[in-house]
Amino acid sequence: MRINREKRGPGCGEFADEAAMDRALVEAGLGTCNDCRGLDEPRCVEVCPGDLMAVHPETGAVYCRSDADCWDCFACVKACPRRAILVRLPYELADYRAALIPRVHKNSITWSLVKPDGEIETFEVVTRKER
Amino acid sequence: MDEIVRENLDCDILIIGGGTTGCMAAVEALEREPSLRVIVLEKAHVDRSGCLAAGMNAINAYLNPGETPESFTRYVRADNRGLIREDLVLSIAELLNSTVARVESWGLPILKDADGNYRRRGRWNIRINGESLKPILAEAARKAGARILNRVVATNYLVDGGQVIGAMGFGVRDAKFYTITAKATICCTGGASGIYRPNNPGAAAHKMWYPPFNTGAGYAMGLRAGAEMTSLEMRFIALRTKDTICPTGTLALGFGAKQVNSLGEEFMVKNFAELGGNGAPTPYRVYGPIREMQLGRGPVFMDTRHLSAEKARNLRAAYLDMYPNIVLYWAANKFNPSREPVEICGTEPYIFGGHCQAGYWIDVKRRTTLPGLYAAGDVAGGAPYKFVSGCWAEGIMAARAAANECAKTPRADSKQVHDEADRVFRPIRRTAAGCGGIAPSEMEARLQKVMDEYAGGVKTYYEMNEASLKVAAEQVERIHRQVRYLLANDPHELMLAHEVIDRVEVSRALVQHLLYRRETRWPAYQTRIDHLELDDINWLKFVNSRQGPSGEIRIIEREYEQIVAGDRYRG
Ligand SMILES: Cc1cc2nc3c(=O)[nH]c(=O)nc-3n(C[C@H](O)[C@H](O)[C@H](O)COP(=O)(O)OP(=O)(O)OC[C@H]3O[C@@H](n4cnc5c(N)ncnc54)[C@H](O)[C@@H]3O)c2cc1C
Ligand code: SF4
Ligand code: SF4
Numbered sequence: 001m002r003i004n005r006e007k008r009g010p011g012c013g014e015f016a017d018e019a020a021m022d023r024a025l026v027e028a029g030l031g032t033c034n035d036c037r038g039l040d041e042p043r044c045v046e047v048c049p050g051d052l053m054a055v056h057p058e059t060g061a062v063y064c065r066s067d068a069d070c071w072d073c074f075a076c077v078k079a080c081p082r083r084a085i086l087v088r089l090p091y092e093l094a095d096y097r098a099a100l101i102p103r104v105h106k107n108s109i110t111w112s113l114v115k116p117d118g119e120i121e122t123f124e125v126v127t128r129k130e131r
Numbered sequence: 132m133d134e135i136v137r138e139n140l141d142c143d144i145l146i147i148g149g150g151t152t153g154c155m156a157a158v159e160a161l162e163r164e165p166s167l168r169v170i171v172l173e174k175a176h177v178d179r180s181g182c183l184a185a186g187m188n189a190i191n192a193y194l195n196p197g198e199t200p201e202s203f204t205r206y207v208r209a210d211n212r213g214l215i216r217e218d219l220v221l222s223i224a225e226l227l228n229s230t231v232a233r234v235e236s237w238g239l240p241i242l243k244d245a246d247g248n249y250r251r252r253g254r255w256n257i258r259i260n261g262e263s264l265k266p267i268l269a270e271a272a273r274k275a276g277a278r279i280l281n282r283v284v285a286t287n288y289l290v291d292g293g294q295v296i297g298a299m300g301f302g303v304r305d306a307k308f309y310t311i312t313a314k315a316t317i318c319c320t321g322g323a324s325g326i327y328r329p330n331n332p333g334a335a336a337h338k339m340w341y342p343p344f345n346t347g348a349g350y351a352m353g354l355r356a357g358a359e360m361t362s363l364e365m366r367f368i369a370l371r372t373k374d375t376i377c378p379t380g381t382l383a384l385g386f387g388a389k390q391v392n393s394l395g396e397e398f399m400v401k402n403f404a405e406l407g408g409n410g411a412p413t414p415y416r417v418y419g420p421i422r423e424m425q426l427g428r429g430p431v432f433m434d435t436r437h438l439s440a441e442k443a444r445n446l447r448a449a450y451l452d453m454y455p456n457i458v459l460y461w462a463a464n465k466f467n468p469s470r471e472p473v474e475i476c477g478t479e480p481y482i483f484g485g486h487c488q489a490g491y492w493i494d495v496k497r498r499t500t501l502p503g504l505y506a507a508g509d510v511a512g513g514a515p516y517k518f519v520s521g522c523w524a525e526g527i528m529a530a531r532a533a534a535n536e537c538a539k540t541p542r543a544d545s546k547q548v549h550d551e552a553d554r555v556f557r558p559i560r561r562t563a564a565g566c567g568g569i570a571p572s573e574m575e576a577r578l579q580k581v582m583d584e585y586a587g588g589v590k591t592y593y594e595m596n597e598a599s600l601k602v603a604a605e606q607v608e609r610i611h612r613q614v615r616y617l618l619a620n621d622p623h624e625l626m627l628a629h630e631v632i633d634r635v636e637v638s639r640a641l642v643q644h645l646l647y648r649r650e651t652r653w654p655a656y657q658t659r660i661d662h663l664e665l666d667d668i669n670w671l672k673f674v675n676s677r678q679g680p681s682g683e684i685r686i687i688e689r690e691y692e693q694i695v696a697g698d699r700y701r702g
Pocket of ligand 2 (some may be wrong): 003032033034035036042043046062079081082083084100113131
């Protein structure tokens with residue numbers, strides 16, 4: 001689970017071609033978190049089935065209590081109005097440099113799959129019948 | 132801890148768990164009788180809670196053209212080795228297709244062929260675009276007029292002279308203690324994961340298939356109140372993709388992938404031809420590959436190398452409807468299913484009645500053995516192969532019975548409420564008082580280690596014998612005695628503490644069930660290495676249990692009744 005607070009992508013500085021990845025993420029629609037200021041409860045906090053997204057009691061910033069407890073259900077990612085959250089698989093299982101970013105529309109989702117070489121593949125998935 | 136803030140509510144029907152089943156039950160009750168006051172109690176948020184949080188890509192129980200409730204029951208019976216509650220399965224089958232049509236009318240996209248018929252995916256399945264299935268159900272429950280209490284964790288039933296009259300719990304956001312009286316209570320809390328050590332350790336611990344947040348609360352509450360449970364020993368071990376623990380039905384039924392071992396052999400065809408090869412009963416489809424690994428012919432795979440680039444893309448799109456992380460995982464690891472086969476594994480054992488039949492012993496109206504309490508969905512026993520649509524069917528039946536039967540105005544017993552509030556907040560009180568103790572995560576790890584090593588977890592290829600189970604029983608009792616030392620700093624940790632308490636409660640009964648059934652009816656799910664044969668003469672019956680007043684687990688045997696004629700091992 002990673003919340004994007006700066007303009008840069010995950011693991012900045014870890015890889016030589018990080019800048020290309022950053023550009024790909026921005027192109028795929030990654031935005032930055034504003035802690036859902038103005039809402040009673042941030043969207044990602046409201047929806048997480050494991051109560052893992054939380055508002056920090058001191059700083060007021062939204063964070064994930066425990067990455068290891070995350071089920072990768074993408075509920076927070078889809079709920080985020082600013083597309084500021086990325087599910088990041090633990091390195092134990094997967095290399096870091098890929099991302100999956102959903103843009104949620106009324107009756108469908110456009111998923112952008114950012115691959116390690118910066119290529120972006122998109123998928124259009126219907127979620128509801130026309131309404 | 133400061134004075135406990137209390138919230139007392141009253142309703143006609145209380146639904147515990149606003150998941151697949153709970154939302155449907157709420158709609159049914161209110162459509163029948165709009166004047167009913169229905170409360171749905173949900174530990175998370177109904178929009179994305181339970182099994183459907185990420186979505187679904189198929190309805191796995193549907194009567195495609197030519198099938199009947201009887202043919203469905205015959206299939207389910209054979210798939211579950213000749214022992215199911217046929218009355219329950221038949222009653223579900225009657226409702227499958229109408230409930231699917233109902234949810235379609237709420238906005239669920241179901242894939243159709245050129246003639247407008249639902250697109251089949253195997254004998255009992257149809258393809259859907261179910262990413263938003265959960266928000267669709269939640270919206271229907273809200274529209275019907277149910278009062279939804281999100282972020283409230285149920286901890287115990289309110290009981291009055293043996294009758295269930297509601298439930299108690301605490302708010303994860305407001306830290307309030309809730310006492311909710313109800314004329315009828317329906318338990319829909321789903322099953323239990325996290326009883327056994329999961330496939331992935333450490334940072335990837337929750338990359339599991341069954342929701343890590345369904346922690347057996349409904350079973351534990353039922354056991355504590357003296358309800359009868361059935362078939363806990365029929366654990367579900369799923370055949371899943373390695374690492375991501377993602378469903379393989381999409382690969383097998385949707386994309387024609389066959390199981391192969393590292394020698395390239397189609398071992399299901401080779402070893403289990405008489406049982407149907409790749410179509411062998413579900414337990415064998417996990418027992419087969421496990422055996423290959425045990426015999427040194429692993430890793431095992433689902434062979435996807437026949438897929439064209441276009442098909443492989445469709446496969447990823449299908450997973451985005453249900454299990455997006457596998458798409459990310461493949462991309463991150465530069466994995467291409469058209470070129471390499473997909474490695475598979477068996478999961479940690481889960482306890483639930485939606486695929487297998489662990490859960491409340493219920494009658495055909497979904498009444499439990501406690502008056503006033505109904506159970507439906509994954510938490511209800513005796514009727515495997517329910518899946519999403521069967522859970523809806525059960526939710527409907529439970530709601531109908533609850534709406535008809537709710538009568539007496541309940542009154543909570545103040546001593547019971549006081550004692551439960553005391554029990555519920557104990558971990559927070561202890562922490563505030565500076566007491567030493569056990570963190571929920573520590574107890575969870577200890578329980579999972581014991582269950583994994585002695586009660587047939589991944590570590591022993593799911594095998595167990597009487598001696599190992601006795602060790603498990605002793606160790607679980609020890610952990611059980613120590614739940615009073617649990618600590619919690621805040622309401623979130625308090626939830627974790629109660630999750631582990633409930634898991635320990637379920638494990639106690641589970642181990643007794645595993646000890647009792649001295650045969651192997653469901654290989655892998657229940658491999659008794661000291662009793663490897665299936666034994667219809669002595670064991671064609673249900674193993675049930677009840678917790679007695681001093682906490683002891685009593686085993687009860689219940690008879691099997693054949694209703695649908697025919698060979699029980701042929702579907
Ligand atoms: C990943 C996955 C994929 C699946 N794919 C398919 C598929 O494609 N097709 C298919 O037909 N079936 C599928 N199934 C099976 C099907 O989804 C389940 O059998 C069904 O959804 C279970 O419904 P339920 O209502 O019993 O449980 P859930 O929908 O899980 O609901 C249980 C609810 O109870 C809540 N709860 C738990 N404890 C408490 C408590 N103490 N207090 C308050 N609330 C509580 C939970 O938060 C949850 O909302 C899948 C299951 C999983 C896990
Ligand atoms: S929903 Fe998005 S913008 Fe809002 S707090 Fe969460 S991450 Fe930040
Ligand atoms: S992916 Fe799901 S489980 Fe993980 S933090 Fe987001 S909402 Fe919670």
